[in-house]
Amino acid sequence: MTVEQGTLVPRRRSRPWTVRAVGLLLLLQAAGYVALSVYLLLPFDWGATAEHDFATMPLQQIDALYISIILIPAAVPVVLSAIGFLFLLRAGWLLAMTMQGATLLGCLLLYFDTRPLAIFPVMLYCIVMAFYLNSSDVRIAFYGEAAGHGP
């Protein structure tokens, strides 16, 4: 807050186009997560599978399930972080960065386990997003020049 003629005025931070771009990319990421999960899950007959033991499930189906377990719940906080970007909230930036880290960790665990092909585009997108989120232009918009670390 700054004091202007005796009244408290909320400090206004400028929202550069880079921040808007990251907000849009985050929305696109969430949509992509849902779309990819649906695309992976649709080919299987889940009604028939439910009657069988998990151990007898084909590997592709297990992979599809795991990837969806990672991506569908991740889509929600990614949307929330995009909203945070809209209002230039530091929590939005932190949530976005945390989600990139969590998704990358999930993908790496899957990679070293069954190496499903579907994780590669997710990995690439998350890498680009992580570096972009940490770029000077984006971080200065949230933390300013003088911010050493966050909340």
Added chain:
Amino acid sequence: MGLEADVALLRRFEPVIRYTRGERFFPMDVERYVGLCSLWAQRPNQKAACLIPQPELTLERLAQPYPDAFQAVHYLKLDPPASTDQKDAAPDKVLAEQRGGFRAGLGRLARVGYVSRLTDAVFSLSLLARGRVPGRLATEAAGLYRLLMAEEETYSYHARAIRQNDWIVLQYWFLYLFNNWRSGFFGANDHEADWEMISVYLSEWPTGEITPEWVAFASHDQSGDEVRRRWDDPELQKVGVHPVVYAGAGSHASYFTAGEYLTELDLPFLSPLIRLVEELHEIWHRRLRQYQAVESSSGQGASNIFRIPFVDYARGDGLSIGPGHEKEWAQPHILSPTPAWVASYHGLWGLYARDPFSAEDAPAGPMYDRDGSVRRAWYDPLGWAGLDKEPPPSTALSVVLARQEELTSQDTELQVRIEEKSQELMGLGVEVAAMRGEPHMNERYEAHQERVRELSEKVDQLRAEQAAGQALMQSLQGYGMELQAGKRAPARAHIQRAHQPASSQSLRASRLAELWAAGSIGLMLLALVSLLLFRQEYLVGGLAAILVLFLFLEAAFRGRLTRLVTSVTLGLAVITALVLLYEFFWQVLIVVVLVIGAYILWANLRELRR
């Protein structure tokens, strides 16, 4: 200027020193100190030999030459008379008494990260193997100093006035009986004797008026622009015309502002690692344009993780010595002309502990470094404080005018040369034009063309030189006018990285955070050992879990969760990028080549469109 005038100047600007509560050693007279010492020689592969025992050692005898082997080290050793023996005192009790009234507050370890703490633990363990000052010496020295002060309470300094490049430099040297930074204040080292110095730089005007312009404080062997402050800098505190020095507790390092200073000790064998980290840091922030927090840009960043942190407590809440204060200075001991004990004794002024890092070895005298070379602060007091490039304000304008004159004559000379070369060039140009279309002149034509090219380059070079000189002259003219109007550059323009005390915000950490900082490394090692002993089957997973848990706890205590999340995510991004590169190497290569090709095509097409 005579000795009396020098003494008057030295007294006029003598400093006020403010100590931290708990400080036990204050500046003393060199003669009294030497009277308590014996002189020793440590020769290679031999036991130390006493050259002059206490109380036979005097300043005159110290100044005598003692020829010895090349690698021999001469040193003094506090050898108090039996009546002042403190051996009966329980060390812990005496140390607690030494710290009387001192509380460390937020410990140094709570201010730095894990790697620094681990390096610190290794450094502390290394004290067992390295040469070190025995613990009892600190307690004995404290008792001895107390007795000395009970006999006669005096606070003395040694000083000299030097004239260099039209400056008058006043140097104040302070001798302390002991540096108990480690044993008394959780610092880096202990050693017998401690020499500290501050300098005041004066300008003498044609009217005979002498004005103080700069002050430089020595702090942990630092030198250069950072050690000096201009007289009108608000950071420099003054009592009348007496600069105020805040002395570090135990270390006696000098600071401009009261506070707690994080001082980092470099370990020589880790310097290649530090350089590598600094280079990676540079690539990460400058080339990849990744965010750089202000904290790390000010020197507290990644490159410092391999340095050992110590806190220098310069709180100024203890005894003050100086004009108009609790204690006043005794008559100064003048070091000009240089006394024989300063010039002739090259050895150490206290115990030679044989520490490979030299931190626990006593310092040499005011004139020499530990290796026997002459200190820069002694032979070049201006250069030591980065003032050798600055004329005093009283002569600055005349220096500017002289430089302007030099540049004007250079400009005239250049103009003559340019005209000569231009004439020659035009002559050659005409000859080349005349030879064109004459086949029999081919050889000469080519030689002329070569000469034309060379001359053209030369003329261009001379004109560029002239233009740069003229721009400089213009700047000098503006600067000269500013000087005439009495304007000066900003007082802190020369400071790149001022050593600032810890902010009150960073000192406001809970007791729990301090406890965590003190115990975290030990707890982590205990957890690892427990895992190894009782749950070896979960070793890898357990190790990862312990590490993650400790990292998050640490980040939470230090309010650095954002930094941790960023580091972990970026670390995962780098690993994942390597995985992708491994999986799709050829595809990546093809894409890179295609991108380069597309860029070249785009650049060429753009050029065609213009």
